[in-house]
Amino acid sequence: MTVEKSLRVCEKGHKFYKSSECSSCPTCDKENKPKSGFLSKLSSPARNGLVREGIDTLQELAKYTEKDILKIHGIGPASLPIMRASLEEEGLSFKE
Numbered sequence: 731m732t733v734e735k736s737l738r739v740c741e742k743g744h745k746f747y748k749s750s751e752c753s754s755c756p757t758c759d760k761e762n763k764p765k766s767g768f769l770s771k772l773s774s775p776a777r778n779g780l781v782r783e784g785i786d787t788l789q790e791l792a793k794y795t796e797k798d799i800l801k802i803h804g805i806g807p808a809s810l811p812i813m814r815a816s817l818e819e820e821g822l823s824f825k826e
């Protein structure tokens with residue numbers, strides 16, 4: 731038995747085939763991926779979690795404590811050292 735893949739069109743008009751319920755568009759996923767910056771270093775669940783909270787810059791990230799950040803859905807402890815290092819590069823740090 732073959733899995734039926736259905737043609738989907740995302741809101742931007744990209745056509746893609748997906749068999750699962752997950753309807754994320756691979757083209758948009760790539761476009762949404764930041765070219766540089768700390769967000770590009772994070773896993774996509776962590777990145778999406780931050781962006782959903784409106785945290786898309788290090789300056790914004792520095793307003794939060796590590797505890798606050800870990801409460802955001804999608805962000806695991808493994809993301810913290812990456813964010814901490816990125817903050818340090820800019821002379822920033824998490825809120826105490």
Ligand SMILES: [Zn+2]
Pocket residue numbers: 740741742743744755756757758759
């Ligand atoms: Zn798309």
